Amino acid sequence: MERVKALVKPAPAVGAELTTVPLGKMGPTDITVKVKAAAICGTDIHIYNWTPYAQARLKLPMVFGHEFCGEVVAAGSNVTKVKVGDMIAGETHIPCGNCFLCNTGLEHICQDMKILGVHVPGAFAEAIVIPEVIAWQIPADTPPTVGAVMEPVGVGVHAAYAADVRGSTVLVTGCGPIGLSTIGAVKSCGAALLIATDVSEQRLNMAKKYGADIVLNPLSTDVEAKCKELTNGLGMDVCIEGSGAPSAIRQVFACVRRAGEVVLFGLPDTDVGLDLVDGVIYKELTIKGITGREMWRTWYRVEDIIKRSAVDVKGIVTHEFPMSDFDEAFKVAKSGKAGKVVMYP
Ligand SMILES: [Zn+2]
């Protein structure tokens, strides 16, 4: 396997190209993985659309995609953890292994981190060469659809475990695939009241299925008033923001009670205009930012959630395409109405 079919960002313009590329060289600590399924992430949409976010990060041409699973078909001489024939899911963040953060159990926010499908060739390909350190072994009978979305589900699970949601009143804003994972995980942790918001009715219906007690559309409901009403005027114990919309971010700081907890993982692309005095300082809030997944604590939790069927991980995937239909797949993913979109190389 010297050349493989892959989805490439060839030039600084909208779109992508399905072509063949040389398979990367495998070093002693690398493995070659035959990709079974790969999911489209928000980052991939940025790359496809060639937004300023993508322009600032990619050197072209680049094979993109980073949420995937597959079978190990070759292993370098110093590979110790996985073996040929194993099924693995991929962690996106490639840690340097040497910095302060890597040395203190925080590899997922490594100071010198490389990102799959952004800095190094990604997973929208028939096969990919990756360092063994980002391979997470999964049971051989894991459906490829499920294996491909363990990475984004992990973000949602990481966010759900970032605050004390047990017996708490919790607001989750943004019911995309990651938000749904958060909702499912929060529910399985035993929240007392779980409210979810989104501007899409389709996504609100999914939020209900994933365990939200009450769903609200901020376009038609005063979310802050409703949260106060449902908590005897107190406000929410925990707010988890996954939409990245500045209005939703301001809203969670209005909805959270004094001394409550706010978890943020949605990425705003403009200034949010947050009122720090009344929204944060006078409330004595605890705020936690969330990115990626803890290596490997979050992955153990995702594995456990799948094993217990605590969250319908497969149900997060709403559309599947052969990779040859990538234009259609991206159109659906960009619509803001779908769950996860998975492609098969
Ligand atoms: Zn992603």
Ligand SMILES: [Zn+2]
């Ligand atoms: Zn590091």
